[in-house]
Amino acid sequence: MTRRPRAVAFDVIETLMSLEPLRARFEDIGLPGGALETWFARTLRDGMALTATGDYAPFRRVAEGALRAVSGQRADDAAVAHVLDGFAALPAHPDVEPALRRLAAAGVPAVCLTNGAADTTMAFLDRAELTDLVDRVITVEEVGRWKPPAVVYRHAAAVAGVPADRLALVAAHAWDCHGAKRAGLVTGWVGRLEGRYGDVFAPPDVTGDDLVQVVERLLTLDGA
Template identity: 45%
Template structure:
């Protein structure tokens, strides 16, 4: 395998890549939906965000996610009042990090990489999570897609991160669990580092990642190898 150039900036996706969404299942159940509805809801929220971006428009994650959840609740004959929707979605502010994230970010930071986050959600939702894990000081910027007005994987989202960091896109690598995000970043000129947390086949339709590892600890080890070459 050819040597991979070491990036200057790691752009980290947040939802599922850093944060563990599993606790949200209990909130869906409290609202009367089965726990597996979380997966349907998350996929549909991404679908609608992508659709607006493809149409040249924009909607924020909370509004789109709320609309999707309302439709799911109504379809199931359940209470779809704002208090119920808010009770589910407020769980995003109470999520924790995957166990490998804090030590992995510390190692990457110690190796001299600049770390930023870029999410299709709201950057503010993750502040408590990062603070409690003592990783907030490691993050140079915490970005979301409101400013560019385009959801990832639109190239404008990644270009926005590059502009904020003051580097060219080819000096950055996106770290994400989602193949669609890796594909979008690569097409925008970034490297793509895939965290294969679920050990599932990578889709052939997408551009392959430059690097595939199971978690952030393994990513830190791979970056250390880049330094030694």
Template identity: 45%
Template sequence: MPPRPVALAFDVLDTLFPLGPLEWRFREAGIPRVLMTRWIDHVLRDTFALALLGGDRSFEDVARGSLRDITGHQIAPAAEDSIIEGMSRLEPRREAAAAVTAAREAGLRVVTLANGDELPTRELLERAGLLDLVEGVFGGASAGAWKPAAAPYLAAARVLGVEPRELGLVTAHGWDVGGARRAGLVTGWSAHLEGRFPAVFPEPDVSGRDLDQVVKALLAL
């Protein structure tokens, strides 16, 4: 069994904050609901590619470019702005605050580690009342690369002053578990998004049906 971590990094989009509520903004823009899933997949594809290629694009650049691509560049500027704005107005999962609080009360340092840009992520956390519960907000830009490249995970550990094996990741993405494990982190996977852990990645150190269960399992190491 891995050691109990001394700090936890929570992924943000679709882990702490579900993207599902953006559907009504797609409907309002006249964009078929099915294209929302395609958009999310497109964003992930391009961030993964840029994690390998490098570059100075922001997460917002990728999100906007993906919206234009999936709609054949037919999306109205106002609709595009509405969807991007919606990403800063997402509501957290019902157990998100309790999971973060449980980690803090157990003496663990807590940060977020997302591919999103740091300022919008900070604003998202503040609107949800979660900003005061975390010690830091880390994004791909500060590390010079995006997850699942090793750099963001290692940068978070370095800033916290801990070894990678002392940092735990809480995420709902199998690919995120794969990246964190390769970087040497302890991994916790919540099944609320994918249901079954993707078979192509190494199994997480702990798993649970939601964030609360995952944090409890990490604290029990």
């Protein structure tokens, strides 16, 4: 039986943090705005490919290479920096703060679990005035593996100080929920990005149209 989590880990990029403002930066360097999705998907693919072969590179380095590839190798250093430096101004989705406040009111700590860099994530939380609502930023840098291998999620549970089956992973990506589920975590999927959960993945324990709904449903699980 799935039990109510004692802590909740949130994916960051696209789950908490909106990439939408980067679209204009793609257009600034002569790429179509739609290249944003292609670039981020390629970044994830390349990071996962490194992990699958036992290798690791940090988010910024992988993202830079993916952007050059998407541009047909036409983006120079200045163009690449222009796009990726936009991470310093990315906002939180509007459902993030109320979801985190609901967890805090219930006495359930929240952490971040991200493929991104720790300093970028902490700056994002500070900018969005969310720092006081998040106990810890956990990054894949700490284990040298991009999500979704089980070692990443089990490391997050160890850092959060709870058994794996009492940590929830909340994400806007079905593949992330799948990885967490296979590692023994509780999972919550928010549907505002993908719209429909992928049939090939292990189903999440709860779903919701926004993060508040996901959190509310996690909190209604049996707490025994």
